Amino acid sequence: MVDSTLPLLLQGYAWLPDRRRRSGGAPVRTRLLGKKAIALHGPAAVRFFYDEKHIRRHEALPQPVIDTLFGRGAVHTLDGERHRVRKALFTGLLKDPSAVRDLSRQVGEELERARPAWSRKDRVVLFDALAKVLTRAVHTWAGVPLDEDALTRTSRDLIAMVDGFAAVGPRHLAARRARGRQEERLASLVEAARADAGPDGGGPGPTVFRTIAAHRNADGSPLTPRTAAVELLNVLRPTVAITWFAVFAAHALHRHPEHREPLAGDDGTEFAWAFAQEVRRFYPFAPFVGGLAAERLEWAGQTITPGTMVLLDLYGLDHDADLWPEPYRFDPSRFLAGPAPADALVPQGGGPVDGHRCPGEDVTVAVLATVARFLARLPYVVTEQDLRIPLGRIPTAPRSGFVISDVAARSEGFTDIANGA
Secondary structure, eight states: OOBHHHHHHHGGGGGHHHHHHHHTTTEEEEEEEEEEEEEEEEEHHHHHHHTTTTEOOOOTTTTIIOOOOOOOOOGGGGGGGHHHHHHHHHHHHHHHHHHHEEEEHHHHHHHHHHHHHHHHHSOOEEEHHHHHHHHHHHHHTTOOOOOOOGHHHHHHHHHHHHHHTTTHHHHHHHHHHHHHHHHHHHHHHHHHHHHHHHHTTSOOSSHHHHHHHBBOOOOOOOOOHHHHHHHEEEEEEEEHHHHHHHHHHHHHHHHGGGHHHHHHHHTHHHHHHHHHHHHHHHSOOOOOEEEEESEEEETTTEEEEEOOOOEESSSSSGOTTTTSSSSSSSSSSGGGOOOOOOTTBBBOOOOTTTTTTTTHHHHHHHHHHHHHHHHHSSSOOOSSSOOOTTTTTOOOOOOOEEEEESOSSOOTTHHHHHTTT
């Protein structure tokens, strides 16, 4: 089998759907980074992939991805009991409805805080501006100290970690350097907290920061300061990564202005949830996820040998015409008609919540809905710019970063959003 690493880097999100079309829908067999690989597709494949008896994550993630996106020793690299104990930490922090509401409310307050400054500028690059809003909001919510003069650098670093994980060259090197800076910053904060309050960092407290500082491994040992920093970044980084979805929401509102009124209306909460879900489904985020076959497996009449890299097609599944009628039509109403088909909406992966499913999905939807309602109520002008979204780039975004101007100094009804309504 010919290695597909270079075609993947060149084609990005289009690589796997193109290979599936050429295979007639059969599982795609290839090589990536020299390793035998097979790509699976469909709701049944989601259940198969997230069965821990089938797929293991330990040593499955390429080292460049670990060194940029997740961090060494992160929950994503664990399996079995070690993973369940560490995952419970994140489930407790990110799946609590009151915590999700608090973070969404904090984002609303930060948007309100940023709006006057935006109104005084000739132009605002929305991607950069929203990244700063989310960086400040998640640090405040998580109880992680952040000096105002460090905001821009921290925001850029958190974005760089995501932007460079699937790249080579300068973007990848920038992501590595960004991770190093932020791990060092957060490890120092953890050490200081533990020195002030004992080895448990003050014990499980009211903040994400103190809870992670106090967390213990499956064997009862505390996390090292560096590992605690890694896991703090696995709360901060994904929240700031919602920037990509938030800018896609602005793109959707620009392309489909008919959705602005229901989003901005007093009864916009339900529609905002549906709008956020459709943004996650429609726009490209993660092309696929991967793991290693734990044992000899059978799938769709094909044998998968132990150690084979198994990919689960995410982008293709979110655009499968058998699951999503007119999949390339942006239509939030598809989420107002009832629950999505089981194991069909997987922009951030799938599987059971207590497995490897992203625990931050609820946060993503709530924060994205808050940002979307804010944008729908905020008068601004979209300047002439390149709003194309290149599928060859992972992760992708509008080329221009989505530039706006003439931002209104006041936004009618926004207080409701800032208060979490």
